[in-house]
Amino acid sequence: MHSEVVASRSADQRDSRESRNGNPHLDAVSLAIIEQLQQDGRRPYAAIGKAVGLSEAAVRQRVQKLLDQGVMQIVAVTDPLTVGFRRQAMVGVNAEGDVEAIADALSDMSEVEYVVMTAGSFDILAEIVCEDDDHLLDVINKRIRALPGVRSTESFVYLKLKKQTYMWGTR
Amino acid sequence: MHSEVVASRSADQRDSRESRNGNPHLDAVSLAIIEQLQQDGRRPYAAIGKAVGLSEAAVRQRVQKLLDQGVMQIVAVTDPLTVGFRRQAMVGVNAEGDVEAIADALSDMSEVEYVVMTAGSFDILAEIVCEDDDHLLDVINKRIRALPGVRSTESFVYLKLKKQTYMWGTR
DNA sequence: AACACGGCTGCGAAATCCGTAGGTCTCGGT
């Protein structure tokens, strides 16, 4: 049937401290719960409990804790194209000075979906979601390049999205 | 209070065909429903109904349809770091020949979270999620560079994730 | 030993979900 996760109780309870990097530690059962919710964010607690070998209430408490801790969130994700956003691009940014401040400024823009500081020939990568070419042009040229400290940018306009998963932790 | 979406009934019902690009058309009410679920994927239908001005059953039917059509999915998303993936990178790929086939090959790799074909100095951008440096190195050098048609790659190792939203359609 | 703490179970009440029947409006065919 569905692979039960049998976890010795005592082992579970020992594992509920923080690991050294300050992140909450996740045991096998919590990972299994996350996997269930990655398949269907609305799956009932009782069904999850049956799959991972826990009571409904226990699953509910764990899920609530994972949400509170910010380990996961349960959200609707959409295909941008069907929601009316026809132009997307990844923008590589070269910056000088306070790079993190620039990353914060990018994060404040609503058209910017994703910001990450990187090592390599770009200091920052930012994903932009726009309604049309004019909108995209405006964001890149007028707003991003105008930020103080931005030395140069390079844009990669999306032609075709091939894969997009939310399956972290499910391998 | 919370901004009600008042939609003239007749206008709604007219709007439920396919738009010319084959994508299901979304009216204001469906967008409002999506917004609600982007804030909390488990929000009860009745609460959503109150917010968007529809009955519980109507919301339920719309949500089901949006899921069936693939317009959205309700899933748990996690912070990769807390789930044990410590190294991430964006890889830009230059390719020759059948670029789409290469993108497909990348998509088949479980470590590859995100693949997009682009215009610009890279043909493909791929996001890699790995457990450690060895794993990352292995994926990039042994598996990606080994693909026939891959001319060159450039990697951007993630230093700090600054923003990651799932708020498409919410502006 | 006693106690605090974290985590699990069990249970009853409240809230939610689900299927379905029935109404309205629009469009298309006869």
Place this chain on the structure above:
DNA sequence: ACCGAGACCTACGGATTTCGCAGCCGTGTT
């Protein structure tokens, strides 16, 4: 003009789920 099909909504009762809480059990501390 009329009728039927289809899309979408509301209403409603029964099944299911969620929720809060009391109680229990290991573990670690004093």
